Amino acid sequence: MSMKLSRLSLVLALGATIAAASIAAVPASTPVLGASSALARVGGRPPPFTLPAATGGPSRDEFRMADHLGQHPVVILFWATWCVPCQQELPFYQSLYERYRDRGLRIVGISMDDARTVMRAGPAARRLGVTFDVVTDLDTRITTQINPRRSAPFSIWVDRDGRIVWEREGFAPAEQQAISEGVARLVGQ
Template sequence: MRKKAAIIFWLAFAAAGICQSDKTAPDFKLQDIDKNTVQLSSQTGRGPLLISFWATWCKPCVEEMQELVKIHNEFHDKGFDILAVSIDNEKTVARVKSFAKAKKYPFTVLLDTNGETAQKYYVGQSVPAAFLLDKDGRIIYQSSGYKKGDELKLRKKIEDLLR
C-alpha cells in the first residue's frame, strides 16, 4: 500500500516537472453578488486577470483582499482586472454580498457556493489561492495562502505582463 502511495506521490512531482509550461485556466460560469452570470472566457483577452479564491471566514483572505484592492486600483486602468471567487458555502454565502459592499471591493465578486469551480482549480477549502492569467487565459503564476509581502511578487508579475 505504501509503495502505491509512493508511486502516486512520485507521479505528482514527475508531472510537475513535465507540465511546467503555462496551462490554460479552466473555464467557468458563476453568478456575481449582483446576480449577473460571468463566464471566465468572456473576461479574458483584455489584459492580465487575477482569479482569487477567498471566503468571508478566512482571515488571511481578508488581509490579502485589502492588498488586492490596492493592486486593482493601481493597475485597473492599464487593463488589469480581478475576479474574486468566494467559496463561502450555503451557511456563510448570505454574508458575502454585505461583506463585500461594506469593504467596498471594487472588483467582481463571484459566488462558488458548492465549491465546484474551486475544485477545477484544485483549491478545495484551502483559501486564499490566486491564479494570474495572461490575456490569452493561460495561468502564468499561482499562489496559495497569504503572508504579508506575497503581494510584492504578484505586483511584479502583473507589471511584467503589462509591459
C-alpha cells in the first residue's frame, strides 16, 4: 500500500510541477485559465488555414486564418454535432462574440463531423443561434495539426500578435465566468 501511495504522490507532484512550468512559461499578461494540454503548443502560432463554410451555416464562403493572424484576437473552437458539451459551449461563445466583435474578436467553430454527419453542422449551428464562422474540416488536416487527439470541445485562443495564448479540452458551465474574464483580457478590455 505504501509503495502505491509513494508512486501516486510522485505522479501528482510531477504533474503539478509540469502544470506550474507550463503556466509560468506564458507571459503574465496572457489570459491563461489553467494548465494547458500542450496540443496546439501555447506560445506558438496556428497554421494559416483556409476551411470551407459549413453548408447551411452562418458563414458565407470560407474562413481564412491568415486574414486574422496578427490583426485580431481569434478563438478557435473544435466541436461536433454529436458532442453534448459543444451544444452548451457554442451559445456561450456566441454571447462573447456579440459582446466583443466590435473590438475585433473573431471566432471560428471547426466542425469535426465526418462525411456521414457533416451536413448537420451548419443547421445545428444556426439552431444554436451562432453567427460567427462555422467551417468543416472533412479531410481532418487542420484538426490533425492542432487538435490531434480530436478532442471536442477543444478551444484555442490566439492573441492579436498571432500567438496561441490558451488552449483547453472540454467545457463546463462552471467555467463561464473565468472564460468571460479571459476573453475580455484577450480583446484588451
